[in-house]
Amino acid sequence: MLSIIIPTLNEDKYLPLTLNEIKKQNFDNFEIIISDAGSTDKTIEIAKSFGCKIASGGLPAKGRNEGAKAAQGDLLLFMDADNIFIPKNFLKQLITEFEHRNLDCASFPIFIQGDRLDRFLYGIYNLWVEISQSFMPHAFNSMIIKRELHQEIEGFDEDIKLAEDHAYIRKAAKVGKFGFIKTAPIITSNRRFKKEGRLMGYLKYILAGIYIFLFGNIKTDIFKYRFGYDQTKDKK
Secondary structure (H helix, E strand, O other), X not given: OEEEEEEEOOOOOOHHHHHHHHHOOOOOOEEEEEEEOOOOOOHHHHHHHOOOEEEEOOOHHHHHHHHHHXXXXXXXXXXXXXXXXXXXXXXXXXXHHHHHOOOOEEEOOEEEOOOHHHHHHXXXXXXXXXXXXXXXOOOOOOEEEEHHHHHHOOOOOOOOOEOHHHHHHHHHHOOOOEEEOOOOOEEEOOHHHHHHOHHHHHHHHHHHHHHXXXXXXXXXXXXXXXXXXXXXXXXX
16 A cells, blocks of 8 residues: 655645645555644645545654654655645556566656746756666655655654755665656645745755755754745735
């Protein structure tokens, strides 16, 4: 079985879109676990209406770890609540290639909802992840891993404030076999760019990458990452 784990905090705007995309898949051997960090909107109500399991949460790293503890599957797929488009055959293609290549952990193409510039920049990112998969594993937003490997590396580092997904997959790749699976891309929302501005958004990603290269994992609040959104400022 595949366990799909989604950390949430006040996600009643985007979560229904993501859950609908998952339910449209031509693959049915999965469960969905919502790891909630104390939502005050309709997130939990929505999750229950889709038949999701509910686990406790926190920041994304903690939410993913708590979701994994509640998981029944031998494969864990970590996703975000605003993965607003998922190709219909995504799960089937992902699992088939994962097993065919005898992988232990993997990432796959992620694009952002945006214009040509965004598609171009994310295209470069995905190309780099493909090229560097054998020597510099990357994962952004979503990833799949064998449950036993997740347990062996003791899950996500909950002290990391930003880019915990990169740190996690690189740690996993030191123990198991990592690969980049070329599925049709998942589309994630551009809400961070709406809130912070595109220039500041990309600049933060670049600076975070430089920081990690020079100093290691980001365990301070230097980049002021905030989990969850003020939905009243996200109406466009």
